[in-house]
Amino acid sequence: MAHQYIGYAVFLPLIGFLINGLIGRKIKSESLVGIIGSAAVAIGFIIAASILVEMLGSPPDERSHIVYLFNWITAGDLSVSVAYQVDQLSVLMMLIVTGVGFLIHVYSIGYMHGDPGFWRFFSYLNLFIFTMLNLILADNFLLMFLGWEGVGLCSYLLIGFWYDRKFEKGTTGDAAKKAFIVNRIGDFGFLIGMFLIFTTFGSLNFSTVFAHASMLSVGTPIVMWITLALFLGATGKSAQIPLFVWLPDAMAGPTPVSALIHAATMVTAGIYMVARCSVLYALAPATMEVVAIVGACTALVAASIGLVQNDIKKILAYSTVSQLGYMFLALGVGAFAAGLFHVLTHAFFKALLFLGSGAVIHAMHEEQDIRKMGELKSHLPTTYKTFLVGTVAIAGIPPLAGFFSKDEILWKSFAHGYYVLWFMGLVGAGLTAFYMFRLLSLTFDGEKRWDPGKHPHEAPATMTIPLIILAVLSAIGGFVGIPASLGGGNAIEHWLDPVFEKANEKMLLAGHDVEAIEYVLMALSVGVAIAGIFLARKWYLQRSEIPDRLSARFAGLYKLLLNKYYVDEAYDAVVITPAAKGSEKLLWRGIDVGVIDWFVNALAAAFGFVSKTMRVVQTGVAQSYALVFLAGVIAIVGWLITR
Amino acid sequence: MQLSLSAYLGLSAILFTIGVAGVLLRRNAIVVFMCIELMLNSVNLSLIAFSSYRGDITGQVLVFFVMAVAAAEAAVGLAIVIALFRNKQTVNIDEVNILKW
Numbered sequence: 001m002a003h004q005y006i007g008y009a010v011f012l013p014l015i016g017f018l019i020n021g022l023i024g025r026k027i028k029s030e031s032l033v034g035i036i037g038s039a040a041v042a043i044g045f046i047i048a049a050s051i052l053v054e055m056l057g058s059p060p061d062e063r064s065h066i067v068y069l070f071n072w073i074t075a076g077d078l079s080v081s082v083a084y085q086v087d088q089l090s091v092l093m094m095l096i097v098t099g100v101g102f103l104i105h106v107y108s109i110g111y112m113h114g115d116p117g118f119w120r121f122f123s124y125l126n127l128f129i130f131t132m133l134n135l136i137l138a139d140n141f142l143l144m145f146l147g148w149e150g151v152g153l154c155s156y157l158l159i160g161f162w163y164d165r166k167f168e169k170g171t172t173g174d175a176a177k178k179a180f181i182v183n184r185i186g187d188f189g190f191l192i193g194m195f196l197i198f199t200t201f202g203s204l205n206f207s208t209v210f211a212h213a214s215m216l217s218v219g220t221p222i223v224m225w226i227t228l229a230l231f232l233g234a235t236g237k238s239a240q241i242p243l244f245v246w247l248p249d250a251m252a253g254p255t256p257v258s259a260l261i262h263a264a265t266m267v268t269a270g271i272y273m274v275a276r277c278s279v280l281y282a283l284a285p286a287t288m289e290v291v292a293i294v295g296a297c298t299a300l301v302a303a304s305i306g307l308v309q310n311d312i313k314k315i316l317a318y319s320t321v322s323q324l325g326y327m328f329l330a331l332g333v334g335a336f337a338a339g340l341f342h343v344l345t346h347a348f349f350k351a352l353l354f355l356g357s358g359a360v361i362h363a364m365h366e367e368q369d370i371r372k373m374g375e376l377k378s379h380l381p382t383t384y385k386t387f388l389v390g391t392v393a394i395a396g397i398p399p400l401a402g403f404f405s406k407d408e409i410l411w412k413s414f415a416h417g418y419y420v421l422w423f424m425g426l427v428g429a430g431l432t433a434f435y436m437f438r439l440l441s442l443t444f445d446g447e448k449r450w451d452p453g454k455h456p457h458e459a460p461a462t463m464t465i466p467l468i469i470l471a472v473l474s475a476i477g478g479f480v481g482i483p484a485s486l487g488g489g490n491a492i493e494h495w496l497d498p499v500f501e502k503a504n505e506k507m508l509l510a511g512h513d514v515e516a517i518e519y520v521l522m523a524l525s526v527g528v529a530i531a532g533i534f535l536a537r538k539w540y541l542q543r544s545e546i547p548d549r550l551s552a553r554f555a556g557l558y559k560l561l562l563n564k565y566y567v568d569e570a571y572d573a574v575v576i577t578p579a580a581k582g583s584e585k586l587l588w589r590g591i592d593v594g595v596i597d598w599f600v601n602a603l604a605a606a607f608g609f610v611s612k613t614m615r616v617v618q619t620g621v622a623q624s625y626a627l628v629f630l631a632g633v634i635a636i637v638g639w640l641i642t643r
Numbered sequence: 644m645q646l647s648l649s650a651y652l653g654l655s656a657i658l659f660t661i662g663v664a665g666v667l668l669r670r671n672a673i674v675v676f677m678c679i680e681l682m683l684n685s686v687n688l689s690l691i692a693f694s695s696y697r698g699d700i701t702g703q704v705l706v707f708f709v710m711a712v713a714a715a716e717a718a719v720g721l722a723i724v725i726a727l728f729r730n731k732q733t734v735n736i737d738e739v740n741i742l743k744w
Contacts, residue, residue: 622736626666
């Protein structure tokens, strides 16, 4: 039974982390370090794949297992064990994490070649895989939280991997701190949610909590608070409004990190968590609406920022934020399976795009400004072809992966009656197609604008082979979810059905028959995407004066978008500056110096004063002590006599 | 002739008072020391007197203890005085206030 070996899949990356982290510096051979790191993940993928095969061979209601490893914490009513829940949802996530993770490990062998921190990089990557697997496989909230915090730590370590490099106004270390602190705000929500769950249901085990929860009626207030608090955690980890600001800065890390952590896996943890708690969310329609609205707004806002950015990785970062918004939109409208489907396809094409951008940055000697690129397709043919596949996939052109998952989300939001959100998603889809083809055109087509001293060259095979594999997956990955209207069986939705069964019962969502309007919407979203592509090609290849004219005419809007709606500045003014000033003026100078230090100093001064006064009694003359002694004796004897 | 008990006790009290006064008023460490011995011996005298008067041997036994303690105390006390004199060239206790802050 393959699922019994799940522990190996989780703990081998930990062993890889320990080997590379402790003695990696001594291992002189880069390829050995790389092989240790990659093999640990590869074995995890093999185990995940064999679990999938085992599940496919058993009936749907016997596919879920809990693998108990050991007891972790027991205190009072709280009992938490390290146990892994192997079901349709977690095995899907596990395949993504280990599969894409393995490809990115292989890619990193080429990308990080010659870096003095090569061994450190691989040990961090392995630690990340370990914590991520804990997050997605945990059978209780606390173990999930361990993974949740662990991936945040790895994200921090890897964003600041080149900790002495300049990044925007500071160093990469500042970007790492920003990511960590913003995530902490979300984690606070997760913690509150967890406390509420424990006080409400008396357990942290998924099975117990969800069994109790499914007996509650829809709209129970406490469940709304629990889900809202958990969703705050999700907005932090998955970079949604209002906590999305860290993800664009996370691009300070090496590009494979951006691909693995900040596109394919870690940022989808929030979506996974909401999907895992689908029963709770189904009980709180108000929260579901919040999730859907936040998702749609994020999708639109991030896409609009992506229109005008010039840093190749920044565009992809905003694109990631936007795509994550789509996933939350799907969750919010009750289409959990569609959200997970988009997680899958997005992992393929966004990892591909990031790795492709890494190959470009590698070839251009750390140049990331797309205004200084152009005409790279003849120099990087493999990268160009794979990047093109990824771009078409994310733009939503059939039959590539992005089309099926994005269309499923848009269709579900329309079918469930969220017309405004559907429209926002549709506009976002057009913007996505536009900014991605703008990126592609400026980078690979047109005339060359780079410095004459540079000689771009194709990346080594360790980098191109993962690109090719991911390109193939981006092209065909959508076929697991072909909707019924296009003659498919929507395999992924049926695969995930048992996981979301209870949630779907609560929401009373009936299955939809194929309707004519579905084809209309499909044609509409493809039309919008093609329009976006067409505009981008025309503006940036033939009539390159149009974007300049537009930005001049709408200077205010352009500046607003270029400066990302001034969200960072607003947070600076509203949160960071008051916190810093308040800490200095009130907490430091006021409370710390004025109250706490004052009290301690006053206490010491009082003791000093009393001692100074009492000290005169100690004359040092033995006879005066004897006199006092005598007086005492007389007093006691006198008292004894006269009483 | 047989002296009364109160005569012994009176002498003992006078000796004790002289001893106390000496300890409190004199400044020479040796004299103070001798006055302490005087106090001890005045107590010894009254113990012996009570012992003889009551025909009880316990008082005399106790006096031996006091004398043993006094001998030990004399040895330690004189050693301190000698050490003090070697260090400070004086036995005037007004000048010995080095433990004062």
